[in-house]
Amino acid sequence: MQNLIQIIVDAVALGSLYALVSLSIGLVFGVMRLINFAQADYITIGAYALVVPTASVSPALLLGALPFAFMAGGVVVVVVVLALLTERLAFRPMRGSDPATLLVSSFAVSYFLQHLVMLIHSGRPKSVGIGNSLSAAVEFWGIRVPGTQLLTMGVALVMLVAMVFFLKKTPMGIQMRAAAENFQMARLMGVKANRVIATAFAISGIMAAAVSLLLVVQTGTLDIRMGLMPVIFAFFATVIGGMGSLPGAALGGFIVGFVTVGLQAFLPPDLRAFRDAFVFMLVIGFLLFRPQGLIVTSAARERV
Amino acid sequence: MSNATTTPYQSFLSRHFAVLLIAACLVFIVCLVHLFGSVMVQRVVIEALIRIVIVVGIYIFTGNSGIISFGSVTFMAIAAYATGWQTCCEMLKPITMSGLPSILRDNSYPVYVSALTSVSLAALAAFVVGLILMRLGGLAASISTLAILFILNVSYSNWETVTMGTASMVGLPTYITPWIALGAALIAVVCAWVFQNSARGILLRATRADEVAAAACGVSLYWSRLIAWTLSGAVMGLAGVLTAHFLGTVSINSYFLNLTFLALAMLVVGGMKSLSGAVVGVVVVSTIVDMFRRLEAGVSLGDTTLSLPAGTQELVLAGVMIVILMFRKDGLMGGKEFCLPKRWAAVRSESVTSERNAQ
C-alpha cells in the first residue's frame, strides 16, 4: 500500500514536471509551428545561472546565493530574456518557413546554446546545493512524501492553473488558443503575430525556469544536457496529446510521466536500465494506433 | 526535336551530369592523394568520403521526402556493431562480450562477409522501423526518428554483455583505404541518383512539395517513404561499416546527437533538396570544421601561439547553419543539381525526346 502510493506520488510529480515542459513546447508550436529543441537549453541555462561560471565541479553560487524569492525571480528573468532573444534573433527571421525547416533550425539553436554553456562553464557535471532542506520527507497520515516531490507537484499545479486561467480568461490567452487551434484562421482574424509569439516564448521561458529550479532541487547537480531528456519526453507528450492541442500536451506529459514511473516500478530489475527505451517504444506503439494523437485538432490536418 | 546531331552519349551526359561530375571529382581527388598524399592527407580524405556516405544516406530519405530524420545514424551504429561482432578481437570476445550468441562469440568472419551482413541488417532494421514510422505525418515522423535514436542508444549503452555498454569495442581490422572509401562513396551517390530519378523517387518528391496535391495524383505516401527510408538505412549501414573499420573501434556514443548534428548541418548548408547540395555541404562544412579545429589547437605566429577556446568550432558551425536557414533556406546549391554549362545545354531539351525514341 505504502509502496503503491509512493509510486503514484512519484508518477504525479514526474508527470506534472513533463506537463509543464510539454505545455511550453505546445504553446510555441501553436503560435508558430515550431518544435523548439532550444527549450532544453532554456532549462539548462536557467540552472547554470545559479552558479558562477568556472570550470570547477563545485562552483560558487551566483543567483543561487540570493534569498529564495530573488533567486527564483532572477532565474525567471534570465530564462525569459534568453527565450525572447532566441525568438527575436533566430526564430523571427524564419517565421513562415515550413515546420521541417523550423525544426532543424531549433536543433541548430539548441546546439549553439549547449556549446555556449560548455564554453563558459566547461562540460563537466557540477554539484550545487540548493534547497537541501526540502529533501526531508513530510508525513501525511502515515505516508511519507519527500519534500521535493511535494514542491514539484505544488509548483506544477500552480503553474498549470495559472496557465488555464491565462488561456481561458485573458484576451492574449484566447488569441493564443485560437492560433493553436487554427493557425491560418487566427492570422486572418488579425491576431497580432509578434506580440502573441513573443508572449508564448516568454511563458515558455517562465516554465523552463521553474523546471530548471525543480530539477536542481531534486538532483543537486548541473549538467549541460540536463534539459534534454525532459524536452525529448515532452516532444512525445505533445505528439501523443495531438499536435496543436494544449490540453493534449498537458495530458501527454502526465501520460509519459506515469508510464516512466510505472516502468521503473514494475520492470524486472535487470531490465530497468532500459526503461527509457521501453518508454519510447510504447510511445511509438501508441502512435501506430492513433497517429494523430489523443486530441485531433485542425492543426494536424491540412485544409484542402 | 529537330536537333538530329544529339548522340545518345551527349544526352546521357546531360541527363546525368550532376552525378558524373561528382564521381569524376571524387575519383580525381583520390588519384591525387594516391600519388602525392601523405598518410595524414589520406586520413582526411577517407574521413570526408565517409561523411559523404553518411550525408548522402540521410539525403536519400530526408531530401526526397522532406522529413528531417534525426534517427538515421542509428542504422550506422547497428551496422558498426554488427561488423564489430563478426570481425573484432577473437581472443577477447568471449570475455568482454560473453552475451553474444556462440556463432558470433566463438567465430570470426572475413571482412566482406561482415560488411554485407551488417549492411543488410541495417537495411532490415530500417525497414522494420519504417513499417511503423512511415505511417505518421511528417512532423510526428520526424520526432519519432529521434525516439529511434534514443531507443538504440539506451539499449546499446546498457546491454553490457553484448555491446560492452558505453565502453569502446576495440581491435577491429582497419582495412579502409582511400580506394575503398571512394568505392563506397560512389555506391552511395549512384544509389541516391538512381532512386531520385526513379518513378518512386519522383512520387516521393511530389509528396514533399505538396502532400495534398500528391494525394490527388493517386500517390500513396507510405510505400514511397518506406522504400526511401530502407534504402537510406542501407547506405547508413555502409557508412557504419566504413567508420568502424576506419577507426578500428566502435562506441555507442559516437553515433548519437553530435554526429546527427554534424550530418544535418552538412545537409542544410549544402541544401537538402539536391544530391549536389548534400555533397557540397560535406565539402564546405568539413573545411570549416577542420579549419577551426586547427585554430583551436593553436596557430603559431612568430613566438606567440594563438588559439581559440575549445568549442568555438561547434558555435561557428551552428551559427553558419542558422544563417543559411535564415538567408538561403535551400542551402548553397539552392535545391539545384549541377548542370551542364550553358553552351552545351542545347542538348538538354533533347534528352527526353531521345529517351522516348529509345522505347
Next chain:
Amino acid sequence: MNQLAENSLETRNVHVAFGGIHALSGVDITIKTGMVQGLIGPNGAGKTTLVNVLSGFQKPTRGHVVLNGKDVSGDGPQKLARAGVGRSFQAARLFQDMSVEQNLMTAAIGTGLNKADAIIRSREILDWMGLGHHGAVLGGALSYGDERRISIARALALHPKFLLLDEPASGMNAEESQNLMSIIRAIPAHFNCGVLLIEHNMEVIMGVCEHVYVVDGGRSLANGTPREVQDNPDVRRAYLGEEDAAA
C-alpha cells in the same frame, strides 16, 4: 446495373458537418461521362466541399458517394484518384521545384504507369493542350495562367473517368478564360470522361455546360440545362438575383 450506374460518379443525400456547421445537408448530383456539367452556387454554398467529398478528401458524415455503381464513401483520395477521379484545386498546387513534365508524370505514375510510359503520356497531354514547350520549366516558374492550365493537365494525366475542376478560370482575363473553356469543352470527347466544372461566372458556365447543378446553403437547389436553370425562379432568387439587381 443500368448504363447510368456503370458510367457515373454520384453523391446520394450527402451530408457534411464540421463541428456544428453544416457545410452540406443532403446533396444529390450525378456526373456522367461524355459531357461537361456545371456546378454553381453562391459563395459558401458548399461547392468545394462537394468536390472534396467526390474526390475522397472529405468523408461524408451521412450519405454515400457512388462510383460506377460501387459505394466508395470511405475511400481516401489516393484510392479514388487511381479509380479514375481526377481533380484540380482552387490554387494550382503544382509541385514547385519539379518540372512541368514531372508534375504530370507524378499523376501518370500514380495510376500505375512505369516511368517511360508516364513520360509519353505526359508529353501527349501537354501537346494536346498546346503546352508542349513548357515541359522542362519548373512548376514554380510559370505564369499564373499557365500554372492553372498545367494543374488541369496534371489531373488529366491520371486519365480520369471523371474530372472535377474547381474554378479553373478564376483570376484569368476574359481571353484566357475563353481559351481555357474551349479546351475544357473538348476534354470529354478526347479523354472519354465526364467533367464537373465549378465556376462562379454564370456566363462562362452557360457557354460550356450541357447540364448544370445548383447548390445553395449546402442543399441541391435545382438542376437541368443551362436554360432551364436560368429560368428557375428559385435559382434566380438565390443566385442570379444578385446579378440581376446589379445589372
